[in-house]
Amino acid sequence: xxxxxxxxxxxxxxxxxxxxxxxxxxxxxxxxxxxxxxxxxxxxxxxxxxxxxxxxxxxxxxxxxxxxxxxxxxxxxxxxxxxxxxxxxxxxxxxxxxxxxxxxxxxxxxxxxxxxxxxxxxxxxxxxxxxxxxxxxxxxxxxxxxxxxxxxxxxxxxxxxxxxxxxxxxxxxxxxxxxxxxxxxxxxxxxxxxxxxxxxxxxxxxxxxxxxxxxxxxxxxxxxxxxxxxxxxxxxxxxxxxxxxxxxxxxxxxxxxxxxxxxxxxxxx
Numbered sequence: 558x559x560x561x562x563x564x565x566x567x568x569x570x571x572x573x574x575x576x577x578x579x580x581x582x583x584x585x586x587x588x589x590x591x592x593x594x595x596x597x598x599x600x601x602x603x604x605x606x607x608x609x610x611x612x613x614x615x616x617x618x619x620x621x622x623x624x625x626x627x628x629x630x631x632x633x634x635x636x637x638x639x640x641x642x643x644x645x646x647x648x649x650x651x652x653x654x655x656x657x658x659x660x661x662x663x664x665x666x667x668x669x670x671x672x673x674x675x676x677x678x679x680x681x682x683x684x685x686x687x688x689x690x691x692x693x694x695x696x697x698x699x700x701x702x703x704x705x706x707x708x709x710x711x712x713x714x715x716x717x718x719x720x721x722x723x724x725x726x727x728x729x730x731x732x733x734x735x736x737x738x739x740x741x742x743x744x745x746x747x748x749x750x751x752x753x754x755x756x757x758x759x760x761x762x763x764x765x766x767x768x769x770x771x772x773x774x775x776x777x778x779x780x781x782x783x784x785x786x787x788x789x790x791x792x793x794x795x796x797x798x799x800x801x802x803x804x805x806x807x808x809x810x811x812x813x814x815x816x817x818x819x820x821x822x823x824x825x826x
Contacts, residue, residue, distance in 0.1 A: 563656075563710065563734055564621055565772060566795060567593030567779035568788070571738075576602040578783060583609025586788050587620065595712075595736075595779045597625035597660055598645055607649035623656035623736075624649065625690055625712075627671060629664035629821040638674040642683060657684035658712055662696045663821040672703045679706040688712060688736075693823040694727050701731065712736040715776060717746060717767055717807050718814040725774060737771050739816045740778035751810055755803050761793075768794035770807050 568586045570579050579602045583594055587610065596606045603624060610620055626632075626641045642657065657678060659671060675687050686709035689700055701708060711728060715721045715737035728735045741764050746752050752763040759766070764780075768791060771778045782788045799807075818825070 563736075563777055564591075564593040565777055566768070566792065567591065567595050567621070567623075567736070567777060569738055569779040569781040570594065570596045570602055570606055571600050571781060572602070572783075576600070577605050579605040580609045580612065582783050584613045585785050586782070587613040587615040589785060589788050590792055591788065592619060593621040593623070593777070593779070595623045595738075596649075597628075597658075598641060599625075599628045599631055599660065603645060603648035604650070607651060611650065617651070621655045622649070622651065623658065623688070624654050625658040625660035627659050627661070627666060629661045629666075629819070632665070635665050635667060635670040635674075638671055639677065642674070642678050646683060653682055654684050656686045656688050656710060658688040658690045658710070659700075660690050661819075661821060662689070662692050662700075662823060668696075668699050668703050672700060676705045686710065691819075691822055694723055696823055697724075697727060697731075708733045710734040710736050710777075712738060712779075714739045714815060714817050715771065715778075716740050716742045717749065717752060717770055717810055718742050718812055719816075720808070720810075725776070729775075735774075735776040737776050737778045740771055740780050741767055742814055743816050745814055745816070749810065749812070751806050755799070755806065758803075759797065761797060762790070764790065765794045765797050766799070766803075766807070769797040769799050770804065773799055773804060
């Protein structure tokens with residue numbers, strides 16, 4: 558039976574080097590309870606992620622596997638989008654993924670050219686769901702006009718220092734899921750006094766608080782973790798409950814900090 562619902566927390570797998578580590582990391586994550594693994598063409602680790610899934614004792618149908626293609630400069634032309642999708646599947650060693658994202662709406666991206674090829678992949682059963690990543694509300698609306706496949710998810714950087722209120726409202730208005738990468742702001746959440754105070758109150762860490770805040774918003778965080786201890790610690794956020802005062806205090810944080818501030822991101826246009 559194919560796992561249909563997006564698990565509430567996932568494993569992010571981006572790294573600058575040592576990409577082969579993700580075979581063991583993914584295997585470990587699945588063994589300790591993860592059922593959602595996120596990768597991308599440009600991470601150059603899909604083959605290792607796929608091998609980690611195969612090595613684990615968890616059945617493939619019980620793993621929600623997501624990848625992304627069409628980066629700002631890969632592939633070289635929109636005509637190669639179909640081949641890029643097939644390349645993702647080949648490297649992962651699967652017939653289909655559960656979620657296929659457009660990674661960035663920039664560079665070669667053109668909604669009328671690229672998105673129909675995602676529809677084709679959806680109709681052909683190469684992906685069970687279609688998603689977008691790093692889009693603005695305007696680009697999301699434009700994409701919805703072209704896509705025949707339902708928009709299942711939108712993945713963006715999101716954490717207490719980048720709360721993405723407008724995008725979150727759009728997801729609720731149009732019934733798709735929000736997925737948060739860099740949910741700990743690369744450790745910056747540990748330096749936020751409000752998060753430290755709430756963590757002390759609950760006898761947890763600011764990481765738990767940040768993940769629990771996202772979960773309370775209905776957002777799926779995908780923190781990267783390369784050690785079993787960190788993997789298990791992140792899963793503990795599923796058991797944490799913030800009270801209304803906690804949520805209000807986090808919502809009121811005024812400082813804004815973006816970890817991934819690519820020049821080709823639509824927020825910089």
